[in-house]
Amino acid sequence: MIKRLTLVLGILMLSTQLASAVEGGVAVKNDTLRAEPFQDAKSAGTLVKGERADILKSTGGWMQIKTAKSKGWVRMLSIRRNAARSTGKSGSSLAALASGRSGTGKIVATTGIRGLNEEELKAAKYDEAQVTLAESYSSSKSDAQSFAKQGKLVARKVDYVAAPGGAK
Amino acid sequence: MKTTWKLLAVALTLCATNAYSFDFQKELSNAQSLGQELKAKRDAIQAPMQAAGLTGYSEPEEIAIGRQIAGNLLGAAPLVKDAALQKYVNKVGRWVATQSERPDLAWHFGVIESNDLNAFAAPGGYIFITRGLYKLLANEAELAGVLGHEIGHVIRKHHLKILQQSKMLDLGSSALSKQVGGNDKIAGLIGSGAEIVSRSLDKDAEFEADRIGVVLASRAGYDAYGLPQILQEIGHAAPTEDSVALLFKTHPHPDVRLAQLGEVMDSRFDVAKAQTLPKRLVKIK
Numbered sequence: 001m002i003k004r005l006t007l008v009l010g011i012l013m014l015s016t017q018l019a020s021a022v023e024g025g026v027a028v029k030n031d032t033l034r035a036e037p038f039q040d041a042k043s044a045g046t047l048v049k050g051e052r053a054d055i056l057k058s059t060g061g062w063m064q065i066k067t068a069k070s071k072g073w074v075r076m077l078s079i080r081r082n083a084a085r086s087t088g089k090s091g092s093s094l095a096a097l098a099s100g101r102s103g104t105g106k107i108v109a110t111t112g113i114r115g116l117n118e119e120e121l122k123a124a125k126y127d128e129a130q131v132t133l134a135e136s137y138s139s140s141k142s143d144a145q146s147f148a149k150q151g152k153l154v155a156r157k158v159d160y161v162a163a164p165g166g167a168k
Numbered sequence: 169m170k171t172t173w174k175l176l177a178v179a180l181t182l183c184a185t186n187a188y189s190f191d192f193q194k195e196l197s198n199a200q201s202l203g204q205e206l207k208a209k210r211d212a213i214q215a216p217m218q219a220a221g222l223t224g225y226s227e228p229e230e231i232a233i234g235r236q237i238a239g240n241l242l243g244a245a246p247l248v249k250d251a252a253l254q255k256y257v258n259k260v261g262r263w264v265a266t267q268s269e270r271p272d273l274a275w276h277f278g279v280i281e282s283n284d285l286n287a288f289a290a291p292g293g294y295i296f297i298t299r300g301l302y303k304l305l306a307n308e309a310e311l312a313g314v315l316g317h318e319i320g321h322v323i324r325k326h327h328l329k330i331l332q333q334s335k336m337l338d339l340g341s342s343a344l345s346k347q348v349g350g351n352d353k354i355a356g357l358i359g360s361g362a363e364i365v366s367r368s369l370d371k372d373a374e375f376e377a378d379r380i381g382v383v384l385a386s387r388a389g390y391d392a393y394g395l396p397q398i399l400q401e402i403g404h405a406a407p408t409e410d411s412v413a414l415l416f417k418t419h420p421h422p423d424v425r426l427a428q429l430g431e432v433m434d435s436r437f438d439v440a441k442a443q444t445l446p447k448r449l450v451k452i453k
């Protein structure tokens with residue numbers, strides 16, 4: 001009897017874990033599913049605007065998803081995710097709460113400071129000490145360069161992109 | 169044949185001149201009715217400059233204006249007391265800004281005490297992100313994307329243009345003389361406190377800043393999808409949340425911004441070696 005209970009409990013725990021691990025989304029446009037996260041990878045099916053999908057993985061600009069019919073990779077901008085991200089690695093909602101992210105996408109206020117509103121901003125008084133302090137933290141161009149190097153960030157050439165309408 | 173071309177060129181020039189003088193007349197009469205002839209002359213000179221993406225302010229003036237706005241904003245929401253965090257954000261920001269056409273501006277970045285999800289830019293390179301938004305970041309690439317968006321506002325002088333449209337003020341050399349306590353003339357120009365940061369920019373200016381943000385992050389070697397990813401997160405906040413009230417009031421909804429980015433982000437942004445650097449992101453206390 002006890003064994004069976006433990007088993008049921010175990011299955012229950014497993015299933016809740018699974019439920020929290022799988023994230024859902026909706027296609028915001030038609031797209032082609034790819035076998036791998038590259039534009040020229042083999043097609044793995046199609047995605048139709050409004051179609052629901054489970055999000056299995058995401059990396060860079062790509063998401064691996066599973067729809068009713070197929071499984072594959074699409075650009076992240078083709079999917080609108082249903083829920084706020086949990087903290088990822090652990091998949092635990094407790095961790096999400098602790099970090100200020102709750103499952104509902106609400107940001108939990110932890111310090112009791114109110115949001116900025118227009119009235120507050122209008123009434124704001126100039127604070128010279130704070131500006132001076134802010135300026136004291138500045139980084140020089142060469143600081144920034146060595147910082148980039150440490151992170152293996154390699155600068156590359158990318159042109160500005162025009163607005164979808166055409167104009168820059 | 170040559171004469172025809174010449175004629176055409178003359179005709180075109182004439183047309184252009186006509187269009188210009190018509191606008192000039194309109195500007196002039198509008199302003200005269202207000203009894204501000206001097207102002208009209210300045211408008212007439214500055215309106216075409218504005219159309220060309222220029223503003224009538226020198227760089228030192230721009231910085232003085234931005235410094236005043238930054239001081240007012242910090243009066244409402246001071247810096248988070250964490251020097252390591254502030255220095256980190258400055259390094260990321262400066263590296264991203266170095267990829268822009270204003271790499272030598274004295275850029276300043278900061279994390280401010282507010283649980284709002286928001287970030288602010290003031291002219292001259294003063295940029296702030298709220299504690300609330302910083303906490304939502306999953307990696308350095310997302311931070312780079314957010315800062316890149318704000319850098320976009322600075323390099324395209326979006327806020328300066330708003331100031332120019334709303335008020336004309338001859339700052340002169342006095343703008344730069346006063347340091348402590350802020351500057352009265354600039355204070356008059358920017359309105360009460362930090363109200364200017366709660367004013368909406370044109371939505372096209374926001375879309376433009378988004379496009380610049382992803383490009384600058386990508387130029388800096390980051391995964392260009394940091395900005396879209398954090399926009400998705402922000403999009404999950406209920407519109408009724410206090411923390412997004414100001415952001416949603418002054419910006420198009422994240423879903424709309426994502427759809428715009430979705431139309432222009434193609435394989436140019438797929439870079440195998442692009443970094444996200446989740447481990448280097450300094451945790452906020």
